[in-house]
Amino acid sequence: MFERFTKPARAAVVQSQVEARRLGHDRIDDSHLLLGVLAQEAGVGARVLTELGVGLDAARDAVAALHAPDAQALGALGIDLDEVRRKAEAAFGEGALERRFARRRGFFRRSTGHIAFTRPAKAALEDALRQALTLRHNYIGTEHLVLGLLTGGSSTAGRVLHRLGVRVDAAELRRRVLDELGRAA
CATH class of the missing domain: 1.10.1780.10 (Clp, N-terminal domain)
Known part of the structure; x- marks a missing residue:
């Protein structure tokens, strides 16, 4: 096509x-x-x-x-998106939530290419x-x-x-x- x-x-x-x-x-x-x-x-x-x-x-x-993600909707469930971000970055480094991973054969790899x-x-x-x-x-x-x-x-x-x-x-x-x-x- x-x-x-x-x-x-x-x-x-x-x-x-x-x-x-x-x-x-x-x-x-x-x-x-x-x-x-x-x-x-x-x-x-x-x-x-x-x-x-x-x-x-x-x-x-x-x-x-x-x-x-709808911060208000998550807040209604008791999830503070800013707090999740802070904890993720404290554990995995700055920008951790911006990284995208693809599942492949049981392990994660950084998504590149197509x-x-x-x-x-x-x-x-x-x-x-x-x-x-x-x-x-x-x-x-x-x-x-x-x-x-x-x-x-x-x-x-x-x-x-x-x-x-x-x-x-x-x-x-x-x-x-x-x-x-x-x-x-």
Whole structure:
């Protein structure tokens, strides 16, 4: 499937891995793909999202907030997140909770190299292909990634956009993408 991706779409997928690592995540989910698309500023997908008022920095903050442990919820269970952090750093060194480890054959190793996609991220990539085929395009661009990210039910990417005040349905998003493609032609 990736052979059909345009250079900006490939760059968006690569950037999603960078974004996941930057946030200390051990998997790439659809919100990281959203950040990857936004990072390709010249791409149709990023232009449509920018027109909707979505910026990369605000989206990064929203993704980080969605993935962060809810200190209030933990507090209700009697867990003081700051105290946990202090004790972990006292026992294992500064930044101990920022390290990510992967389980492999019964022991832990520091996670490097490839980061796996979550099911929702894989579904978004597959839906991007379906969107391209529906539009009779023989390529997958950032515009198809946006449609794939946001047309399939509830997604983390959708929650990020909702947090940022974006209120468009799949049909409106499709119209905006097609308008942008028309302007680009």
